[in-house]
Amino acid sequence: xxxxxxxxxxxxxxxxxxxxxxxxxxxxxxxxxxxxxxxxxxxxxxxxxxxxxxxxxxxxxxxxxxxxxxxxxxxxxxxxxxxxxxxxxxxxxxxxxxxxxxxxxxxxxxxxxxxxxxxxxxxxxxxxxxxxxxxxxxxxxxxxxxxxxxxxxxxxxxxxxxxxxxxxxxxxxxxxxxxxxxxxxxxxxxxxxxxxxxxxxxxxxxxxxxxxxxxxxxxxxxxxxxxxxxxxxxxxxxxxxxxxxxxxxxxxxxxxxxxxxxxxxxxxxxxxxxxxxxxxxxxxxxxxxxxxxxxxxxxxxxxxxxxxxxxxxxxxxxxxxxxxxxxxxxxxxxxxxxxxxxxxxxxxxxxxxxxxxxxxxxxxxxxxxxxxxxxxxxxxxxxxxxxxxxxxxxxxxxxxxxxxxxxxxxxxxxxxxxxxxxxxxxxxxxxxxxxxxxxxxxxxxxxxxxxxxxxxxxxxxxxxxxxxxxxxxxxxxxxxxxxxxxxxxxxxxxxxxxxxxxxxxxxxxxxxxxxxxxxxxxxxxxxxxxxxxxxxxxxxxxxxxxxxxxxxxxxxxxxxxxxxxxxxxxxxxxxxxxxxxxxxxxxxxxxxxxxxxxxxxxxxxxxxxxxxxxxxxxxxxxxxxxxxxxxxxxxxxxxxxxxxxxxxxxxxxxxxxxxxxxxxxxxxxxxxxxxxxxxxxxxxxxxxxxxxxxxxxxxxxxxxxxxxxx
Amino acid sequence: xxxxxxxxxxxxxxxxxxxxxxxxxxxxxxxxxxxxxxxxxxxxxxxxxxxxxxxxxxxxxxxxxxxxxxxxxxxxxxxxxxxxxxxxxxxxxxxxxxxxxxxxxxxxxxxxxxxxxxxxxxxxxxxxxxxxxxxxxxxxxxxxxxxxxxxxxxxxxxxxxxxxxxxxxxxxxxxxxxxxxxxxxxxxxxxxxxxxxxxxxxxxxxxxxxxxxxxxxx
Numbered sequence: 033x034x035x036x037x038x039x040x041x042x043x044x045x046x047x048x049x050x051x052x053x054x055x056x057x058x059x060x061x062x063x064x065x066x067x068x069x070x071x072x073x074x075x076x077x078x079x080x081x082x083x084x085x086x087x088x089x090x091x092x093x094x095x096x097x098x099x100x101x102x103x104x105x106x107x108x109x110x111x112x113x114x115x116x117x118x119x120x121x122x123x124x125x126x127x128x129x130x131x132x133x134x135x136x137x138x139x140x141x142x143x144x145x146x147x148x149x150x151x152x153x154x155x156x157x158x159x160x161x162x163x164x165x166x167x168x169x170x171x172x173x174x175x176x177x178x179x180x181x182x183x184x185x186x187x188x189x190x191x192x193x194x195x196x197x198x199x200x201x202x203x204x205x206x207x208x209x210x211x212x213x214x215x216x217x218x219x220x221x222x223x224x225x226x227x228x229x230x231x232x233x234x235x236x237x238x239x240x241x242x243x244x245x246x247x248x249x250x251x252x253x254x255x256x257x258x259x260x261x262x263x264x265x266x267x268x269x270x271x272x273x274x275x276x277x278x279x280x281x282x283x284x285x286x287x288x289x290x291x292x293x294x295x296x297x298x299x300x301x302x303x304x305x306x307x308x309x310x311x312x313x314x315x316x317x318x319x320x321x322x323x324x325x326x327x328x329x330x331x332x333x334x335x336x337x338x339x340x341x342x343x344x345x346x347x348x349x350x351x352x353x354x355x356x357x358x359x360x361x362x363x364x365x366x367x368x369x370x371x372x373x374x375x376x377x378x379x380x381x382x383x384x385x386x387x388x389x390x391x392x393x394x395x396x397x398x399x400x401x402x403x404x405x406x407x408x409x410x411x412x413x414x415x416x417x418x419x420x421x422x423x424x425x426x427x428x429x430x431x432x433x434x435x436x437x438x439x440x441x442x443x444x445x446x447x448x449x450x451x452x453x454x455x456x457x458x459x460x461x462x463x464x465x466x467x468x469x470x471x472x473x474x475x476x477x478x479x480x481x482x483x484x485x486x487x488x489x490x491x492x493x494x495x496x497x498x499x500x501x502x503x504x505x506x507x508x509x510x511x512x513x514x515x516x517x518x519x520x521x522x523x524x525x526x527x528x529x530x531x532x533x534x535x536x537x538x539x540x541x542x543x544x545x546x547x548x549x550x551x552x553x554x555x556x557x558x559x560x561x562x563x564x565x566x567x568x569x570x571x572x573x574x575x576x577x578x579x580x581x582x583x584x585x586x587x588x589x590x591x592x593x594x595x596x597x598x599x600x601x602x603x604x605x606x607x608x609x610x611x612x613x614x615x616x617x618x619x620x621x622x623x624x625x626x627x628x629x630x631x632x633x634x635x636x637x638x639x640x641x642x643x644x645x646x647x648x649x650x651x652x653x654x655x656x657x658x659x660x661x662x663x664x665x666x667x668x669x670x671x672x673x674x675x676x677x678x679x680x681x682x683x684x685x686x687x688x689x690x691x692x693x694x695x696x697x698x699x700x701x702x703x704x705x706x707x708x709x710x711x712x713x714x715x716x717x718x719x720x721x722x723x724x725x726x727x728x729x730x731x732x733x734x735x736x737x738x739x740x741x742x
Numbered sequence: 743x744x745x746x747x748x749x750x751x752x753x754x755x756x757x758x759x760x761x762x763x764x765x766x767x768x769x770x771x772x773x774x775x776x777x778x779x780x781x782x783x784x785x786x787x788x789x790x791x792x793x794x795x796x797x798x799x800x801x802x803x804x805x806x807x808x809x810x811x812x813x814x815x816x817x818x819x820x821x822x823x824x825x826x827x828x829x830x831x832x833x834x835x836x837x838x839x840x841x842x843x844x845x846x847x848x849x850x851x852x853x854x855x856x857x858x859x860x861x862x863x864x865x866x867x868x869x870x871x872x873x874x875x876x877x878x879x880x881x882x883x884x885x886x887x888x889x890x891x892x893x894x895x896x897x898x899x900x901x902x903x904x905x906x907x908x909x910x911x912x913x914x915x916x917x918x919x920x921x922x923x924x925x926x927x928x929x930x931x932x933x934x935x936x937x938x939x940x941x942x943x944x945x946x947x948x949x950x951x952x953x954x955x956x957x958x959x960x
Contacts, residue, residue, distance in 0.1 A: 588766055
C-alpha cells in the first residue's frame with residue numbers, strides 16, 4: 033500500500049494531485065510513501081524544495097520535479113539540483129552507503145501531466161506525463177527490505193537538531209545523572225508519526241491530539257518552520273497559554289528554519305504571541321489584543337474582564353464580547369497554530385478562526401486530560417460554532433484514508449516511563465478509587481488512540497477490561513534504566529515538617545550523590561493557592577546547604593525550568609509544558625478528594641499533569657489520611673502490574689460522568705460547603721456531648737419520612 | 743560595621759527572604775578579595791550606575807544577566823554590595839531596589855501573585871517606576887554635594903539625600919518591605935522582626951548635613 037503524505041505545495045496543486053491519483057491507482061502496486069511538498073533542505077544557494085518524493089520497496093527512491101503547465105525548460109538543471117541535495121542528505125548515514133557511494137540509485141523524474149507529447153528522454157533526465165509515468169516508475173529497480181527501512185528512516189528525519197542541553201558529564205555510570213543522560217540521548221529524534229504530523233498540511237482546520245510528552249509542541253514548531261519555508265509570504269501566528277513556551281517556540285522555530293533553508297526565519301512574518309496580550313511593545317502583544325486593534329473594539333484588560341465576568345470566565349467573556357462587535361472581519365493571518373488548546377475557552381478558538389483568511393488554515397493541539405481549569409474540549413463541529421443556517425462552521429473528515437489527515441493523534445509518549453504514565457491515568461480517572469471513576473473518555477477508541485492495548489475483555493459498556501501500554505507506545509528505554517519501585521513511589525508523612533525534611537534530604541542526595549543537576553529537579557505543589565507557604569521550609573533548608581532554588585511564578589517566567597543551578601518549585605500552572613528528570617509532588621493529599629465532582633476532576637487532572645512532567649523519576653509526597661488513601665489507589669495499580677483493570681462504564685454511567693464538566697453555580701457550591709461545615713460542626717458537638725444524639729436521630733427520621741411522603 | 747558582621751547578617755536576611763517567599767529567585771552573594779580589600783556581593787559589570795539609559799533597559803540588563811541578589815514575586819530586584827578595607831572596615835556600599843517596569847506591584851495586584859492567575863499580568867495601566875539606591879561612599883565625600891551615606895531616588899544625577907549611617911542588609915530589606923511590600927511584611931512580621939546578628943555602624947552625617955532634610959538610619 034502506498035501512503036500519501038500531503039505537505040504544502042501551493043505552487044503546483046494540479047500536477048501534485050495528478051501524480052497522487054496516478055500512483056494510487058489500482059493498477060499500480062507499491063509499498064511505501066509518497067511525499068508531496070517534502071522535504072525542503074537548506075543549501076548555500078538557498079532552500080531546495082522538493083515537489084514530491086516517492087519511496088517504495090519495489091521502485092526505490094524517485095524524486096519528482098512537477099510542471100504545472102506546458103513549459104519544462106531548464107528541467108535538467110532542476111533535476112541535477114534535487115539529486116545532489118538528496119545525496120547530501122543521505123550520505124551521512126553509514127547504513128545507506130558502501131564505501132563512498134550510495135547503495136541505491138537516486139532517480140529523478142520531471143512530471144508534466146498537462147503535456148500531451150514529450151520529446152525523447154533518458155536517465156538521469158526522465159520526462160514523464162500521464163501516459164508514461166507508471167511505465168517509467170516501473171522500470172526502476174527495487175530495494176532490499178533492510179535498505180528500504182533504513183532509507184525510510186533517513187527520509188523521515190525532519191530535523192537532525194539535537195536538544196542543546198546535553199552538558200552533563202557524569203562520573204559514575206550508575207548515577208541518576210548518567211541514566212538521565214542516556215535517556216535524553218535516546219529521545220533526540222522524531223519518529224515517523226511525528227514527522228508525518230509535521231508535514232501534512234490541511235487547507236482548513238487540523239487537530240492534533242496527544243498525550244503529555246508526545247511531542248505536540250515540537251511538532252507545532254516544526255510545522256511553523258516547514259510551512260514558513262514553503263510559503264515565505266504567509267503571515268503565521270503561534271499562540272499558547274503558558275508564557276514559558278514563548279522562548280521555547282522561538283528557539284525551536286529559529287533552529288528548524290535555519291536547518292531547512294540555511295537562512296533565519298523572517299520574524300516579520302511569524303508572530304509568537306500570548307493569547308491575550310496588551311498594549312505596549314511587541315513582546316506584550318497577543319492575539320486577542322491584535323484582534324481588538326484590527327477591528328476597533330474596546331480592549332479589556334484582565335482587571336476589567338475579571339470584574340465583569342469573574343476570574344474563571346474573564347478571558348472567555350472578553351473574547352465573546354469582541355466576537356459580538358466585529359461585523360467586518362479583517363483577517364490578519366494565513367495560518368494560526370494553537371498549543372494547549374484544552375486551556376482556552378471555545379470563544380478564543382472561534383476568534384482565531386475568524387482572524388484567518390480563507391481557506392482558514394488553523395492547527396490546534398491539545399491533551400484532553402491536561403485541562404487544569406475544568407474546560408473540556410468540544411468536538412470541532414461544536415467548538416467553532418454554527419453559521420446562520422445552523423450548519424457547523426467546521427466539519428471534519430475523520431476517515432483513516434483522508435488525505436491529508438485533519439485529525440492527528442500522537443500515541444507514542446516519549447517523556448514518561450510507562451508505570452508513571454499508567455499511574456497518571458489511573459489516578460486521573462480514578463480507576464482504582466474507592467468511590468469509583470472520576471471522569472472518563474467519551475469515545476471508546478480514544479483508549480487505543482492514546483496508546484493502550486486491550487489485554488483482556490473489551491472496551492464495551494458493562495464489560496471487564498484490562499488495558500496496558502505497550503513498548504510500541506511507551507518505549508522501554510524510558511523505564512529500563514531503573515527498577516520499577518525506583519521510578520515511582522508514594523510516601524506519607526505525619527506532618528508537613530517531616531515532609532519538608534525528607535524532601536530536603538532527598539534533593540540533597542540527588543545532587544550530591546546522584547549527579548543530578550539542580551535544574552533537573554522540580555518540586556510541584558498541586559494547589560495553586562498554597563504554593564508559597566508550602567515550599568518555604570524546604571527552600572530555607574536547601575539554602576542552608578548551599579543549594580539554590582527558585583519559585584516559578586509571574587516574574588520568573590522565562591523558561592521555567594531552565595535556570596542553571598537552581599531547583600525549581602512551582603505551582604501547577606507553571607509546571608505545564610515543561611519536564612524534568614526528577615519530579616517531587618508535594619502535598620498530594622490535596623488531590624485526593626473534593627467537595628464537588630467537578631472540583632474532584634480538576635484536582636485529579638492536576639495530579640495527572642504533575643506526574644506527567646517527569647522523564648525519569650517521580651516521588652509523590654503527602655500528609656495525613658487522605659494521602660494514605662491516595663497511596664492505596666497506587667498500590668492497587670502496582671499490584672496489577674501497572675495495568676488498568678476495571679469494569680467499563682455503561683452509556684448511562686458515562687453520561688453521569690460527563691456531567692462533571694458542568695460547573696455548578698457559585699451559589700450552589702457555597703451552599704454545599706456551608707452544609708458540609710454545619711455537618712462537621714454537628715458531629716463535633718455530638719462528640720463533645722453538647723447534643724442529645726437520640727433526640728437528633730428521631731428528628732432526622734421524622735424529617736426523612738416527610739421527604740418520603742413528598 | 744565589618745565584613746564578618748555584614749556577611750553573617752546578609753546570610754540571615756537571605757535565609758528569611760527565601761523562607762517567606764519574599765525571594766522567589768536569588769543569587770548567593772559572592773565574596774571576592776583583591777589588594778584593595780574584600781567585596782561582598784560582587785557583580786560582573788556595574789549597570790546600576792547607568793544614568794542616561796531608559797529605566798526599562800536598566801532593569802532588563804540587571805534581570806537577564808542575573809546581576810541581582812533577591813527577586814521579589816512581582817519582579818522587584820534587590821542588590822546588596824559591600825566593600826571593605828583589608829582590615830575589614832566598611833569602605834563603601836551600594837544597595838539598590840529596582841522595581842519591575844512592566845508588572846503590577848504586589849500591593850496593586852496581590853491576587854495575581856498569590857493565585858498565580860494565568861492572565862493576571864494583562865493590565866493596560868502603565869505606572870512609572872524608578873529605582874531607589876542607598877550608597878555609602880566616603881571617598882567621594884564633598885561637603886553639601888556628596889554626603890558619605892546617601893539615598894538616591896530615580897535617575898536624577900544629583901539626587902543624594904543625606905543619610906545618618908551606613909545601611910545594614912537587614913535595615914535595607916526592612917525599609918523596602920515596610921514601604922513597598924506592606925502586605926508581605928505584615929504577613930511575615932514574626933519572621934522579619936526576629937532578632938538578627940547586629941551590624942553596628944558609626945554616625946557619618948555631618949553637622950551641616952543635619953541642617954538639611956535627611957534620613958535617619960541606625
